[in-house]
Amino acid sequence: MRQPEFVHLHVHTDYSLLDGACETGELLDEASRQKMPAVAITDHGNLFAAANFFYEASKRDVKPIIGCEVYVARGSRHDRGEKAAPNGNGRNVNLEHGETEPGERGSNHLVLLCENQRGYQNLIKLVSTGFLEGFYYKPRIDYDILAKHSDGLIALSACLKGAVTEAVADERYDQARENAYRLRDIFGKQNFFLEIQDQGLDIEKAVNPQLVRLSKETGIPLVATNDCHYLHHEDAHAQEVLLCIQTGKTMGDANRMKFATDQFYFKTAAEMAKVFGEIPEAMRRVAT
Secondary structure, rough: OOOOOOOOOOEEEEOOOOOOOOOOHHHHHHHHHHOOOOEEEEEEEEOOOHHHHHHHHOOOOOOOEEEEEEEEOOOOOOHHHHHHHOOOOOOOOOOOOOOOOOOOOOOEEEEEEOHHHHHHHHHHHHHHHHOOOOOOOOOOHHHHHHHHHOOEEEEEEOOOHHHHHHHHOOOHHHHHHHHHHHHHHOOOOEEEEEEEEOOHHHHHHHHHHHHHHHHHHHHOOOEOOOOEEEHHHHHHHHHHHHHHHHHHOOOOOOOOOOOOOOEEEEEOHHHHHHHOOOOHHHHHOOOO
């Protein structure tokens, strides 16, 4: 039987500080072991792992895809305080963890992947601007500067905190479609994808059929990802400890922030095919 094809395009290394637990060398070793031709890194708001990731990949048979999961302000990156509060009826919830984070206020996630050298230069510009001009709890950019530096970048609509998926989750389908068209206009028809994930969250069961519908209506293709924060299934406990350190909680605190499931790991192609068997075309799309 032919093995399913898959490349992870949404991965957080240990430079997603106290949130991701994938060391770059071990990540590349695991991708190589699974015979994946490439793998991406998409740390939250930074490119700190990029140089070492590229260097380590040169020693292995895995193509490195440099990326970032950026924070995009709903308004201007210069907004602070009340101006940075959420617009519309967005719930301002960190849906991955199940509760609000201060740095999530008034911003959405967006995954950016470098297609070429020009894209890498633009990603550096965007990430630097997030820290130098847009920092408010988190390094933020906005749609204005995104449009100016989109060349050479492939964009994925991101997780449940992405502008498209969040609107779907809030039952604002028309807004989700508008957000999708806005991003497609910025990156172009060939370089924007609707990201679909299934980590076993109840909200994903409601959202994913609507993303499939949106893809069919708009012609924007789907790409399947797993929001990888650790390498192996058994690493879920260590990930919980990291989150406790990040939030100043203890493992005994019933109200501590934690991932709702233990499925945020570097799954095999076969595991991903089992999850997304009904939409195999989303599995085969590889941004390389």
